[in-house]
Amino acid sequence: KEVIFKVENLRTWFPITKGAFKKVVGHVKAVDDVSLEIYRGETLGIVGESGCGKSTLGKTLMMLEKATGGKVLFNYDGEFRDITQFNSKEMFDFRKKVQMVFQDPYSALNPQKKIYTSFEDPLKVHGIHSEAEREAIMQKVLKMVNIQPDYLMRYPHEFSGGQRQRLCIARALEVMPEVLICDEPVSALDVSIQAQVLNLMKEIQAELNLTYLFIAHDLSVVQYMSDRIVVMYLGKIVEVADSRALYDEPLHPYTKALLSAIPVPDIHKTKKRQVLEGEVPSPIHKPSGCAFHNRCPNCMEICKQQDPALLVQNQSNGHMVACHLYTQTKQG
Numbered sequence: 381k382e383v384i385f386k387v388e389n390l391r392t393w394f395p396i397t398k399g400a401f402k403k404v405v406g407h408v409k410a411v412d413d414v415s416l417e418i419y420r421g422e423t424l425g426i427v428g429e430s431g432c433g434k435s436t437l438g439k440t441l442m443m444l445e446k447a448t449g450g451k452v453l454f455n456y457d458g459e460f461r462d463i464t465q466f467n468s469k470e471m472f473d474f475r476k477k478v479q480m481v482f483q484d485p486y487s488a489l490n491p492q493k494k495i496y497t498s499f500e501d502p503l504k505v506h507g508i509h510s511e512a513e514r515e516a517i518m519q520k521v522l523k524m525v526n527i528q529p530d531y532l533m534r535y536p537h538e539f540s541g542g543q544r545q546r547l548c549i550a551r552a553l554e555v556m557p558e559v560l561i562c563d564e565p566v567s568a569l570d571v572s573i574q575a576q577v578l579n580l581m582k583e584i585q586a587e588l589n590l591t592y593l594f595i596a597h598d599l600s601v602v603q604y605m606s607d608r609i610v611v612m613y614l615g616k617i618v619e620v621a622d623s624r625a626l627y628d629e630p631l632h633p634y635t636k637a638l639l640s641a642i643p644v645p646d647i648h649k650t651k652k653r654q655v656l657e658g659e660v661p662s663p664i665h666k667p668s669g670c671a672f673h674n675r676c677p678n679c680m681e682i683c684k685q686q687d688p689a690l691l692v693q694n695q696s697n698g699h700m701v702a703c704h705l706y707t708q709t710k711q712g
C-alpha cells in the first residue's frame with residue numbers, strides 16, 4: 381500500500397481573544413495532535429459528532445485552515461513534502477492535487493452564473509488557455525457524472541440537489557486531482573438520492589484511482605463508502621480500524637456508543653436519533669485526562685488524569701485505539 385498523505389502531530393487551534401488588546405485567553409483545539417496515514421486509492425472515513433474536528437481536519441489537509449502545529453506530508457512521486465511549509469505558488473499547484481466537495485452543493489455553485497462559467501473559471505485559473513481544450517475537459521467530466529453537456533448553459537437553480545452535487549463533483553475533477561476531500565457530500569440530499577450519488581462516487585474512484593477522505597456524521601453512509609474509518613472525539617482520534625473490524629468489534633467506548641445508536645433503517649425518518657448520553661464538552665474546556673471520561677460508562681480513576689495514547693491493538697489489521705481499557709497491550 382502506498383501512503384499518499386502522512387499527517388504528523390497535526391494541530392489546528394483557534395485562539396480565543398479578549399478585550400481591546402486581543403489578549404489570547406485560550407484556544408479552541410479543533411484538531412489536537414492528530415497523526416494518521418492515508419493510502420492511495422482508499423476511502424478513509426472520518427466520523428464523530430458535530431464539533432469533533434472532522435471538517436477542520438479535512439480543511440487543514442488542504443490548508444483551507446492553517447495548521448498551528450505538526451506536519452502534513454504529501455507524496456510527490458515518492459518524496460514526502462510538508463505542505464504546511466509551502467509558499468503561495470507551491471500551495472496553488474498543490475490545490476490541483478487535492479480538491480474538496482462540500483455538503484451544500486447549492487452554495488458551492490454561483491447562483492448568478494451559468495454552470496459553464498463555474499466550470500470554465502478553474503480551468504482558466506489553472507492555465508488551460510485554449511477554449512477547445514477547456515471544453516473537452518468539461519465534456520469529459522460531465523460525462524463521468526452523467527450530465528448532458530448542453531446543461532452547461534443552465535443556472536444552478538435549474539438542477540435538483542442530486543444533480544447539483546454531481547456537478548460539484550465534476551467540477552472538482554476538472555483539474556485531475558489525486559485526492560477528494562468530501563465533507564458530508566450527501567447529507568443535504570434526499571435519502572432516495574444519496575445512494576445514487578454515493579455509487580457514482582465509487583465508480584469514479586475506481587476509474588480514476590482517486591483517494592477519498594470521506595467525512596460524515598452518518599455512520600451507515602461512512603460504512604458503505606469506507607475501507608478504513610477514523611473516529612474522532614473533541615479534536616483527537618480515538619479509534620482507527622478497517623471498516624469491517626470497526627463495526628464487528630469496536631474497541632473504544634465512544635465508538636460502541638455511536639454504533640449502538642445506529643437505528644434500524646427508517647425511510648420516513650420519523651424518529652430522531654438519540655446519539656449519546658450527556659453533552660459533548662466544549663473544545664475550549666476539555667475535560668482532563670481522557671476527554672470522553674464524563675460520558676464514558678467504563679470510566680476508571682486513571683481516565684480522569686491521563687490522556688490515553690493511540691496504540692495499535694491488532695498488528696495484523698492495524699486496529700488502533702486510545703483508551704486505558706487496552707493499555708495492558710502495548711504497541712509492538
Ligand code: SF4
Nearest residue numbers: 670673676683703704
Ligand atoms: Fe472510557 Fe477511560 Fe477509555 Fe476514556 S480511557 S474511553 S474514560 S475507559
Ligand code: MG
Nearest residue numbers: 430431434435
Ligand atoms: Mg462539519
